[in-house]
Amino acid sequence: MYAQMVDTGVKKIKTLEEMTQEEQAFQKKIDDEIKIEPKDWMPEKYRQTLIRQISQHAHSEVVGMLPEGNWVTRAPTLKRKLQLMAKIQDEAGHGLYLYSACETLGVSRDDLVEDLHSGKAKYSSIFNYPTLNWADMGAVGWLVDGAAIVNQVVLQRTSYGPYSRSMIRICKEESFHQRQGYEILLTMMREGNDAQKQMVQDAIDRLWWPSLMMFGPRDDDSPNSQQSLAWKIKRQSNDELRQRFIDQTIPQLEVLGCTVPDPDLKWNEETGHYDFGEIQWQEFYQVLKGNGPCNRDRIRTRKKAIDDGAWVREAALAHAEKHRDSNAA
Amino acid sequence: MTINMDTQSNSQSEALYDYLLRLGDSPLILGQRLCEWCGHAPALEEEIAIMNIGLDLIGQCRNWLELAAKTADNGQDADKLAFTRDAHQYRNLLIVEQPNGNFADTMARQYFYDAWHLFTLEALCNSNNRDIAEIAAKAVKEVRYHLRRSREWIIRLGDGTELSQQRMQQAIDDIWMYTGEMFEMDDIEKTLVQEGCAADQQQIKQRWLDEVAETLATATINHPDPDAYMQQGGKQGVHTEGLGFILAEMQFLQRAYPNATW
Numbered sequence A: 001m002y003a004q005m006v007d008t009g010v011k012k013i014k015t016l017e018e019m020t021q022e023e024q025a026f027q028k029k030i031d032d033e034i035k036i037e038p039k040d041w042m043p044e045k046y047r048q049t050l051i052r053q054i055s056q057h058a059h060s061e062v063v064g065m066l067p068e069g070n071w072v073t074r075a076p077t078l079k080r081k082l083q084l085m086a087k088i089q090d091e092a093g094h095g096l097y098l099y100s101a102c103e104t105l106g107v108s109r110d111d112l113v114e115d116l117h118s119g120k121a122k123y124s125s126i127f128n129y130p131t132l133n134w135a136d137m138g139a140v141g142w143l144v145d146g147a148a149i150v151n152q153v154v155l156q157r158t159s160y161g162p163y164s165r166s167m168i169r170i171c172k173e174e175s176f177h178q179r180q181g182y183e184i185l186l187t188m189m190r191e192g193n194d195a196q197k198q199m200v201q202d203a204i205d206r207l208w209w210p211s212l213m214m215f216g217p218r219d220d221d222s223p224n225s226q227q228s229l230a231w232k233i234k235r236q237s238n239d240e241l242r243q244r245f246i247d248q249t250i251p252q253l254e255v256l257g258c259t260v261p262d263p264d265l266k267w268n269e270e271t272g273h274y275d276f277g278e279i280q281w282q283e284f285y286q287v288l289k290g291n292g293p294c295n296r297d298r299i300r301t302r303k304k305a306i307d308d309g310a311w312v313r314e315a316a317l318a319h320a321e322k323h324r325d326s327n328a329a
Numbered sequence B: 001m002t003i004n005m006d007t008q009s010n011s012q013s014e015a016l017y018d019y020l021l022r023l024g025d026s027p028l029i030l031g032q033r034l035c036e037w038c039g040h041a042p043a044l045e046e047e048i049a050i051m052n053i054g055l056d057l058i059g060q061c062r063n064w065l066e067l068a069a070k071t072a073d074n075g076q077d078a079d080k081l082a083f084t085r086d087a088h089q090y091r092n093l094l095i096v097e098q099p100n101g102n103f104a105d106t107m108a109r110q111y112f113y114d115a116w117h118l119f120t121l122e123a124l125c126n127s128n129n130r131d132i133a134e135i136a137a138k139a140v141k142e143v144r145y146h147l148r149r150s151r152e153w154i155i156r157l158g159d160g161t162e163l164s165q166q167r168m169q170q171a172i173d174d175i176w177m178y179t180g181e182m183f184e185m186d187d188i189e190k191t192l193v194q195e196g197c198a199a200d201q202q203q204i205k206q207r208w209l210d211e212v213a214e215t216l217a218t219a220t221i222n223h224p225d226p227d228a229y230m231q232q233g234g235k236q237g238v239h240t241e242g243l244g245f246i247l248a249e250m251q252f253l254q255r256a257y258p259n260a261t262w
């Protein structure tokens, strides 16, 4: 979801007999729910998969600041401005925290960021959609952070220790963001005028499907999931998580008094879940490929920030270097 | 009591109201400028620090403006004051509305303001107006950190690379003419100082000059001409061209949908 399509590089999952002794011991730890720590032996593909997944997650937190930054200068009240600023600050902190988790796997933040800017690394497709009215700040908190939580609550039990611990810490803040987002929408629906109510419905109409896409392809089309599940990097399938999100979100939608743009959505007594319509998979794959409404803009903005800041980071290093010399002398 | 903000008056509560706007508007406008950095800072750590300082400033602004509204008792609240006054009704210092420029420009602006802000708040902790003293005491802890951080950046960039030194020198030189206004006291401030509720800028000025001289020397930055001609007018509502655009952006929703609840 924040990591939607993570390649494991594995064509076929090895059976126990096909594994080396090291691999067997590793898989046994995983099966016994013992966390893998940075110094432990791990299969190279496990390590690479984790780097891809955690860095995608980190990049998502950072790129995700842009659609919110788009409204932080226009928040309607001081309270809303303070809330949004605090959220943005949290997201930057999540990014930092996840980059650190990723660095325990032997990669540098600079290299990861370089991969983002070159287009080699991905981030969640949701952040390639624009935020067009103030209600988007509510809808992003409610739906996007909400979808993130569904995934990340499960990832608290992921097999890699540092990743699991970051998820535990991050989840608390994400739930706060979600409640805050929902409250923005609820206030507009209950105390707002017609124009404000239209903003809310418009935001949901635009963000509903992209939010469902956050969970990644259907299980049938998700060839890498099996290995990730076996390694317990993932703990539940895309479709299971997506269904859980829908099931918990629709009652909240009804409290708002809004609708989602899906004529096929309906409660299914037999399954105890909501049925829903087909996601526009072509759009999903196009946005992942870079053809969403904001992809180019988001990456250019991030690249420019880091490029423009190079002289600042160099100066800080140079100063620290000088300082060290003068201390030593 | 209703206050017509466009006419000057010496009555005590009108002076106090004006002074509270001065205290609240500067952190608001600076906080708004810092919001513009979102997603564009030179490092993730700076994204966090900038947002954090902006949060402090806007939180402080809310306290001051709430007190201003309470003082005026004219049906205003902090949001109305922030989002429905026009530029000429704003009482912030000119320095805080200056554009972000590059990171050195932002840090030079921040440093000069932080030093003034801290010393002013420290003085206000002794105000005989209990509400003022209370708000100042809360803010002082936050602003002490702001100053430490911006001072560090002046030194790092000044005493960093050749390029950063050149940019920091330029930034300091460019913003310098907006520093004098901080210490100019008009009748409003003089009256309130006499009453014991406002900060005496005459006493703060020397402390500020000492702080700045020491930091610039450490940063290997040449001190700008202390007798340079200084801009002023912000505290009286005469601003630079930038403020109108800041407000146009910041107030958009309140202007487009008047009296809506958000």
Ligand SMILES: [Fe+2]
Residues within 6 Å of the ligand: A061, A090, A091, A094, A170, A174
């Ligand atoms: Fe986050």
Ligand SMILES: [Fe+2]
Residues within 6 Å of the ligand: A002, A061, A094, A148, A170, A174
């Ligand atoms: Fe997240």
Ligand SMILES: [Fe+2]
Residues within 6 Å of the ligand: A091, A145, A173, A174, A177
């Ligand atoms: Fe969040």
